[in-house]
Amino acid sequence: MAENLERLKQRMPLLEYLQRHNWKPCRAGTRQEFVGLCPLHQDTRPSFYVNAAKNLFYCHGCGRGGDLIRFVQLFFDLTFQQTVTLLQQELSPAPLSRLLEEAAAFYQFQLHRRPEAIRYLERRGLHDPALIEEMGIGYAPGGNLRRHLAALGYSFDLLLDSGLISRQGRDAFCHRVIFPCRQVGQILNLYGRSIGAAFPHRLLPRSKGGLFAWESVSVFSTVILVEGLFDLAVLWQAGFRNTTCAIGTQLTLAQLSQLAEQPSRSVYIAFDQDDNQAGQKGSHQLAHRLRGIGIRAHIVQLPHGHDPNSYFVTGATAADFTDCLERAQQL
Numbered sequence: 618m619a620e621n622l623e624r625l626k627q628r629m630p631l632l633e634y635l636q637r638h639n640w641k642p643c644r645a646g647t648r649q650e651f652v653g654l655c656p657l658h659q660d661t662r663p664s665f666y667v668n669a670a671k672n673l674f675y676c677h678g679c680g681r682g683g684d685l686i687r688f689v690q691l692f693f694d695l696t697f698q699q700t701v702t703l704l705q706q707e708l709s710p711a712p713l714s715r716l717l718e719e720a721a722a723f724y725q726f727q728l729h730r731r732p733e734a735i736r737y738l739e740r741r742g743l744h745d746p747a748l749i750e751e752m753g754i755g756y757a758p759g760g761n762l763r764r765h766l767a768a769l770g771y772s773f774d775l776l777l778d779s780g781l782i783s784r785q786g787r788d789a790f791c792h793r794v795i796f797p798c799r800q801v802g803q804i805l806n807l808y809g810r811s812i813g814a815a816f817p818h819r820l821l822p823r824s825k826g827g828l829f830a831w832e833s834v835s836v837f838s839t840v841i842l843v844e845g846l847f848d849l850a851v852l853w854q855a856g857f858r859n860t861t862c863a864i865g866t867q868l869t870l871a872q873l874s875q876l877a878e879q880p881s882r883s884v885y886i887a888f889d890q891d892d893n894q895a896g897q898k899g900s901h902q903l904a905h906r907l908r909g910i911g912i913r914a915h916i917v918q919l920p921h922g923h924d925p926n927s928y929f930v931t932g933a934t935a936a937d938f939t940d941c942l943e944r945a946q947q948l
């Protein structure tokens with residue numbers, strides 16, 4: 618029992634759980650400490666402290682504190698046993714994670730049978746078959762996922778709950794290139810990039826998890842952070858294996874605390890240099906947040922209008938990108 622509880626808590630860090638329930642810290646105390654309004658009492662001044670390293674909270678307002686289980690118990694007003702059951706249901710969706718594995722494998726198989734998908738990858742500068750395989754990149758042609766998964770015994774309700782199909786039974790990722798987002802080996806989400814006119818980005822309606830491929834990137838003391846998975850893919854292809862991605866410019870607290878795990882870490886932010894300045898603004902905001910938690914942040918300037926992906930697609934080499942890294946401005 619005690620062992621099960623420990624595993625439960627390891628699988629869902631307290632901070633990530635709070636964020637899933639829309640807790641927003643106002644400021645960070647020390648590197649691993651986050652402060653915000655207390656979800657457990659009517660709080661007007663932030664008095665709820667979360668220590669991400671110890672996985673504990675304490676509120677100076679109502680005096681309550683403890684671990685994830687204690688928080689859930691207080692938050693939902695449950696008995697201890699009810700809390701454990703709730704967390705187990707929420708955190709061990711075994712059929713769901715198997716389902717995501719099946720879906721990803723199906724998409725991966727489809728990729729090589731769909732010339733339009735391969736052409737799209739080539740257009741985005743991705744041509745190394747070993748890397749495409751390693752990242753588990755797939756393609757959703759649309760129209761046949763539901764039949765395939767139903768044949769494997771998955772219920773319509775589970776498919777619907779997962780967000781893989783719509784109420785009408787249509788493939789939610791239709792005509793998208795798929796990247797599985799894994800954490801500690803398990804697929805937490807799928808990212809789908811439209812190859813047609815549909816809105817470019819899509820994730821399943823669940824946590825996007827931590828930073829992309831953090832298990833392999835976290836060993837580096839210098840990390841490159843990009844906005845999108847196609848940026849990451851071309852950088853990996855060019856040998857920059859210290860690249861990670863938050864899928865967007867807004868990092869969750871869990872992702873920030875991953876960067877902060879190593880105090881001496883340097884982060885090179887290489888977001889899009891777009892016309893509306895969103896990427897530039899995002900870079901500066903993030904750089905300031907990182908500096909606030911003690912991390913050296915550098916902003917990488919790419920030629921105007923480029924993101925790392927388009928930069929490589931238009932012929933830049935690893936040496937060109939290294940030049941950009943060397944010229945990056947430290948904040």
Ligand SMILES: [Zn+2]
Nearest residue numbers: 655658676679
């Ligand atoms: Zn409180």
